[in-house]
Amino acid sequence: MIVYAYDKGEYITLEESLKRQPEGKRAIYVNLTNRCTCSCTFCLRSMKKMAEETTLWLKKEPTVAEVQALLDAAPWDYVGEVVFCGFGEPTERLEDLKNLLAYVKQTHSDVLTRLNTNGLSDLSYGRDTAPDFKGLLDTISISLNASNKERYLELTRSRFGIQSYDAMLQFAQRCKQYVPNVVLTVVDHVEDSEEIAKCRAICQERGLTLRVRVYEDS
Numbered sequence: 001m002i003v004y005a006y007d008k009g010e011y012i013t014l015e016e017s018l019k020r021q022p023e024g025k026r027a028i029y030v031n032l033t034n035r036c037t038c039s040c041t042f043c044l045r046s047m048k049k050m051a052e053e054t055t056l057w058l059k060k061e062p063t064v065a066e067v068q069a070l071l072d073a074a075p076w077d078y079v080g081e082v083v084f085c086g087f088g089e090p091t092e093r094l095e096d097l098k099n100l101l102a103y104v105k106q107t108h109s110d111v112l113t114r115l116n117t118n119g120l121s122d123l124s125y126g127r128d129t130a131p132d133f134k135g136l137l138d139t140i141s142i143s144l145n146a147s148n149k150e151r152y153l154e155l156t157r158s159r160f161g162i163q164s165y166d167a168m169l170q171f172a173q174r175c176k177q178y179v180p181n182v183v184l185t186v187v188d189h190v191e192d193s194e195e196i197a198k199c200r201a202i203c204q205e206r207g208l209t210l211r212v213r214v215y216e217d218s
């Protein structure tokens with residue numbers, strides 16, 4: 001699936017989402033790529049089995065026009081937020097991602113936008129990428145994962161090595177200038193309460209919000 005919804009641990013089609021929840025707003029998700037600069041030990045890509053009709057494994061990455069067509073067909077009266085997420089790192093397609101965020105903002109200015117990211121796009125592109133999101137995102141959710149660079153690398157197996165943690169934190173701080181809500185996340189069952197308390201302190205020091213994600217939460 002390229003554009004999909006989520007319900008109680010399941011990735012579902014938009015039609016199925018409307019059947020299960022005929023009223024009210026919901027988030028819809030856009031799956032642009034399966035590529036990622038990390039290989040996290042807890043990544044659902046390697047753990048979750050999926051039915052053919054609802055798999056997030058892409059046979060081929062969709063073009064911007066293909067995603068626009070799918071977005072055009074979405075039930076917008078029932079959409080409160082569009083989240084770029086999926087089974088991979090959306091910033092691997094940074095220009096396409098920005099074009100699609102702009103498309104959502106132009107066509108549905110009342111709908112919120114969010115990016116779920118590993119926060120390593122500065123390292124991917126060798127520049128400060130936070131300004132790219134100015135005016136395009138309401139929320140950026142960045143995976144903090146750990147309270148120190150060694151543990152972070154152990155968990156994420158980032159292709160950029162030990163510099164990754166500091167680069168991700170610097171990106172998060174820069175995003176505060178351009179994105180109204182900057183949220184850092186840590187997965188509940190991956191880290192213990194002591195580690196989560198340290199993550200909370202790191203966020204507090206930097207004026208960032210921490211969200212403890214339930215494993216499998218979108």
Ligand code: SF4
Pocket residue numbers: 036037038039040042043044045087088089117118143156
């Ligand atoms: S950053 Fe996300 S998509 Fe990439 S390996 Fe980690 S959990 Fe998977």
